[in-house]
Amino acid sequence: MNIKGAIMRVFPEIPEFDEVDFSQYSTPYAAVLIAFFESGKSGLREFEEFVEKNGGTKADVGRFLISIFQYLLIRYRRYGDEKVEVPAFKVFLTLKGWLNENGFENDYTRLLHSFVGYLVDIAEKIAEKSDCELGLAYMKTAYLLTIEAEETFKEEYFSELKKTAQGMVAEIYRKCGINGGLPEKREKGC
Incomplete structure (x- = not known):
């Protein structure tokens, strides 16, 4: 199972993910991530459409995005992993835009409060x-x-x-x- 490759497919604009250790990343969205990877599609918008076509919702996409950010912060805080610094910052900015554009402003506000x-x-x-x-x-x-x-x-x-x-x-x-x-x-x- 190539979770890292699938995550990089969702975030092609964050090549720094290639350096991140995802061996401890656990997600209930693994199956949809792998299916997205195998579809050959790329990008967050395409991932969102793929999730919705396969019975998921925007809320599922939001939870997935937040889980990636939280994983990166755990690696940063707990393990001092410098390789997650740039991806974590970029994912947060992606989250800011995506959550606010899709009606999840409260989730963004909570993330800002907790992690700024x-x-x-x-x-x-x-x-x-x-x-x-x-x-x-x-x-x-x-x-x-x-x-x-x-x-x-x-x-x-x-x-x-x-x-x-x-x-x-x-x-x-x-x-x-x-x-x-x-x-x-x-x-x-x-």
Whole structure:
């Protein structure tokens, strides 16, 4: 059974999955994943259509996506697996778009609340290993997520997290000799 190949088929835009150890990943969607892999199709939209044609629902797709993200975070937190950093960050951004577009905003809000701190930590680690441009892109994205979290949740933790991320962005600017301001949150619909 080639779960990794099937996951890579769902996420062709995340080639970094090739480095991830999926030997401990367990999912009730293994059969549909393998069938999707064997169909030769590729991409999240195609996977969604495949699941629905085979009796599944958008909720099943959402649960699968969340399970992938949670698995990556477990590998990161419990095993210190650096190979999951980029895929975890990219899957979270995919989740943000997919969940919000498909009516699962509450699931996204819960994920943001629970994991934005880890995403800032992951972005910092990616930035440390990347060139200035790529590192800055990840840190700016993490910073924007902290703004969203601070506006959504009124707990002090999120304000402190935003300040931390802001400092990390400023440090990259300083280290890389970049002049520029902090990114600002775009209004919805723009």
